[in-house]
Amino acid sequence: MPERMEWLADGTAGESPHSPRFGDRYHSELGGLEQAKAVFLQGCRLPEAWAGQPQWCVLETGFGLGLNFLVTWAAWKADPQRPRLLHFVSTEAFPASPDDVFRSAWSHPELISFAQALKDQLWGLLPGMHRLVFEGGQVLLTLCIGDAKAMLQGAAFEADSVYLGGSSPLLSPDIWDVHTFKAVARCCRRGTRVASWAVERSVREALAQCGFVVQKFPGMSPGRDNLQGHYQPAWELKKSRLSPARRMPADCIVIGAGLAGAAVAASLARRGWQVTVLDAASTPAAGASGLPAGVLAAHVSPDDSVLSRLSRSGIRVMLQQADSLLQTGTDWRPTGVLEHCIEHARKLPAAWQAGQPLADAAHDWTTLATAEQLKQCGLAPETPALWHVRAGWIKPARLVRVWLASPGVTWRGQSDARQLVRQADKWQVLDAAGQVLAQAELVVLAAGHGSGVLAESAGLGPALALQAIRGQASWGLNTPHTALAMPAFPVNGHGSLVPAVPLDQGMGWVIGSTFERDSSSREIRPADELHNFCKLQTLQPLAAQALANQFDGHQVQGWAGIRCATPSRLPSLGPLENVPDVWVSSGMGSRGLSFAALCAELLAARLHGEPLPLEQRLADALLPQYVKRHANTLKT
Template identity: 30%
Template structure:
């Protein structure tokens, strides 16, 4: 992945932005919005006549986000008009994003878009590579910002595009973007009739689009510009050979009216909310009499991402998931009643961890606005309590009450909660039958299994290698400890600022423990870890350790500590289809199609990272089910695929 650097802006006399790197303007200072409408909305014929009457979502992809003006003009067009599909999914790539400050200054020239611009500014991500999804108008409008090289970013996209906005800097100024690789990805993501428009009439663009199957026409440009290009995709669908055919996702052609979700923890509640936001009725089945009674039931959990030194799929998931969860919480709870954006300190209590943190920041993958290295003295000032080690500070991180988060997610009017313990599931003609231990039965066209380590109790999922990991948190008596701590502090464990006068800290990580009761030994373990991070607070806790309360739960994890999110594979069929992997891991399987249980999905194995992985995994699943462009890159989606352990075991000759 590329390091992302913000654009270098030179402000003109009329206060419009000029890109110093490419010596080009972002928009026409006098008529930018009018030009955007003419070139892109009119150029792509975004009117009712262009789409089937039952099409609900318009999918637009753009090759240069810039100031975001094209997005704002298009979003307002959708919101103000009944003549186009009522929902918009806008995908835009940007290699050199504006800073938040420059973005706000640039868009201040267009007061008619001030409301949308304010929402864009609030959610706008830091300059970190990858996909970032933003939401507007209660989910009617989704914006996926892809920070990185255009061709590479689109090569990682799983989805289909209805219209292309080709709006990078002019080919003469930025020739690297207008590459054959970009045009090939455009063809891959297009369908017959996909349109495009662009301000330029350059020969390299015209020839490149024709070569991959677009019909290209010239028409009058905007204002004094003589010509521009428009057209549509008329070529055959280019042959796309899946590099890992076992990870090919099943087609989902019709958005369901209703879905059933098993499991009322953070995974299930997030999944229910994401589906309900799309107008789908959700039945959420939870075996206990309350939601979030297991691993999602703690008073407070740290909301932050432990970032790797070099770019990994796991790191990309955690960073993207963290930013997604922050935006979701700001949307659901702007008053911060169930969470606090107080910042998180990640201590380096050993020389090895100090070196790891410094090496990570030296890679330049993460901007200072996301994370910075601080001395022990600086961290002590931030925390409001003595800290003896240096470490990282995440200013936009904080803590969340997972239990309250679950309840907030399920207040959606399209979510119905049923309290029952599921005994078995079976496929009955065109639907799933869900039978409970009390002989109740439910029917569902689509079923999602989210019940943590119990997800493999069913015949269809018995092959999933899930493992419970015991954890105990300790909770201080009310007002027994000085409440001066201002931020979450993480070391070997974590402690959050006091909630209702009580501190929550821990947690143990016991791979073999089966004890469900709170133990004194684990309280002492938690105090020991706390003393390494915050010695003054740990000393106060030691004085009241006989009054500590606690809570135990079992995190559900997987052998590679990545969640399982995606369609449920038919294990025996996978083994038969891809058996040749036992002999040759590079075998070409031609047109082999992996077999999945129809409309059965899995979302589990989030371990201790559920606050940053559950909401984004829920959105990923909802996108799969509703046939939307997916908000994570395909290589990351592959690392979450529940079939991955079948494939690994075939390669290892373990099955």
């Protein structure tokens, strides 16, 4: 349930927000806008400090109503010398509702458009980290929902500015204690500036104990002081404590032009890289990403497993990409997806149940299907089923082409990479004849199962644990008769059905697909077509009945592709073991739409020492798996 807010009549347009939990106002009596500018921006010497920098990272304790973020974003946008990328990382144990966040900006007309964009993305804020994206991916807000100490534990990014906020130290001492400041200090470099409106001696002493040099400065009105300072510990920092170096953009080769490779290319290009994408095929998305249409829906488990949490993070990133890059109704549609639980009723986590604290945020993602939704599918009211709210269908090939069209990305087809050779500080990619296709400082293997074959043939350490999985889908065109029998949204759970997707030939349907391990054949098989139809009869009986004549009359088309999976069912994302500057992004199985954009952003963040888009332990779960480690793979 969102944090309860009281609005006090004080003559302002939106009234003044007050927290019943802490008995405290959300900003000073002079207003949140003035406080944000005078205390935090000026206290951290912004925007002057970030001028000409490639990226800048602000860490905030206490997101509250988001005004500090909105003011910083507005200052970034107005600055002609702004950094290419602005990261804003904020912790919040008790997130406010989107409506309250928007209402807090009413009295500041210059922030209304920013506040509306923020409100639109403030959904599904379950405990954990949530990456919100603005300005075409140049402003990235990482919301850490939970205790600040816990959320910052193990963080591996470097903050350039720190805003210390939250309720009064007298009312909320936990966020101002030495343990919180130690967690903040672990995210700072020498010279990181810190600012706050809290000037109590206990705050100053705790900060000094953690290596910050701070002092009081005159504030916004007589008798009001602010705190300013910087991180300058008297001790040498341990190597294990140092954040990863921020890598400068350079040249990169991505091998593979499917979802994984195109996503990596676009993410690196946004950060200034020049990326060459090589693929053996003559067109992009010629492999598993060429599926006519795919379903995008979160994985759900009673224990909210690693796979479930990763799928939500990935879907949030993919929805942002689709919304900003694709044409709704033609390239994708966020219809929602019904999951028909064929084998057994899939249980939601206990904390998501009605009346529980997480119910509202969880129901932004997944709920029990309603009787009306089941009726649209021709299913009985007692049928076990889930409704995925943030879900729909996407044409993967269309998204691949849009990503490859990003400025800074060059696509080269009919370039069959067979070997990697290290020459000085660069990698050369060779074809079967030993000719150099391209060379660059960084190589990313994103060629599905071929990633493992390429790495192994080049002698690059232990073999990657990647398994080829053949899938055959079936598709056809809707008639007036079949269209009436179709639901208004995709259905999955035993195969899947996309009931209405615009194809070149007309409005079509797509079902499937099969799942055949250790097969790389792309031959269209009548037996697999029959298998897809049999699964549809169980998944969606009305649709199957309407399509029976098309299957019987051999009017159905087939498509086959080779997916790639790992033993853990999680993607493989990270640098290859003991091999400099070669990374892999592969093994996404049948969830390429869920994971491709997330893996690309994670790869870019790790290369640049940026805040990660998800918790460190979830990122670690994606590190490449090798054949020798099969016995120790992560259970999900």
